[in-house]
Amino acid sequence: MxxxxxxxxxxxxxxxxxxxxxxxxxxxxxxxxxxxxxxxxxxxxxxxxxxxxxxxxxxxxxxxxxxxxxxxxxxxxxPPVILRYIHSLAVMQEYTATPIVIPDLARTTMGQVRDAIRTASLLQGQTVVYAWKPFRIMPPADGIEVVPDGQYQLAFPEPIYLTVDEGRISLGVADVIILSAKLARQADGGILVHPHSKGCPAKILKSPRAWWPRCGPLA
Known part of the structure; x- marks a missing residue:
């Protein structure tokens, strides 16, 4: 048989x-x-x-x-991690009209796998907490007062994407909260944002507040 x-x-x-x-x-x-x-x-x-x-x-x-x-x-x-990755791709397909297919797993990095699992969790209404690395921002026109050694909490929108092979698919915007940060002004006017202390590297992503409507078969 x-x-x-x-x-x-x-x-x-x-x-x-x-x-x-x-x-x-x-x-x-x-x-x-x-x-x-x-x-x-x-x-x-x-x-x-x-x-x-x-x-x-x-x-x-x-x-x-x-x-x-x-x-x-x-x-x-x-492997369980591959199963979670493909399940995450299936979840994300419900939120975009762009077809998502399984990429060549031999060329897929663990970073891409982790990002896909994190994004699927966000789309399903979960809050994701993970460590973050320093990054630069450009202040608004009215400027930002930077207090040396001051402790800041930041909240801002961040686009979320699915990276597959060489392309990216937009899946909306997540609300990001950084609980404890230190700001340092750069010579070009930019501001370096980095953790206030080694024990406070948490970066919180909340569910997207804008994305493509859930997609499914037409009636």
Missing amino acids: HGSDVSNFLSVEALVDINDRSLQATFSSKDITGASPAEVLPALNFMAGLTSPNKLQVAARYVPFHDLDALPDSSPEI
């Missing part, structure tokens, strides 16, 4: 022993580069679960499931 899932990403070949009615199943998968995240995600979730202590069950269309032999104690076929 052989078959595939609806996405044609996952295939199975099963051999049945006619003597003891035992069944041996072999699963294989195709390259997911260029595929729609939402279409292959169910198959990836299944592949990720093909490890002990889970059990594989089979059934005909209208009869109860039956357990097969225990699954081997091995690492998941799909």
Whole structure:
């Protein structure tokens, strides 16, 4: 017996022993580069679960499931971080009309993976807290009074993007809060913003307050 899932990403070949009615199943998968995240995600979730202590069950269309032999104690076929990344891509597709496809994972950096997971969390209404690095800003026309060694709290909008391969997809604007910062004026009039102390590097991103409407099939 052989078959595939609806996405044609996952295939199975099963051999049945006619003597003891035992069944041996072999699963294989195709390259997911260029595929729609939402279409292959169910198959990836299944592949990720093909490890002990889970059990594989089979059934005909209208009869109860039956357990097969225990699954081997091995690492998941799909690493958890890759599964989270592709799930995040599927979440973001609901907020943009620009098609999102799975990039070449061999060329995808861990920084891009972390950014995608963080952005998906924001779109789902979560607040994200993480460490930040110093950055420069240009003051407004009326200027900013900078007090040496003063402690500042900053709040400002920040565009959020999905970076895939060489392109970026805009996904709205997040509200950013920096809890404790020190400002230093630069020679060119710019201002360097850096953590006030080593123990206060928190940068808070709140849910986007403007983005493309959620996208779905037309009625």
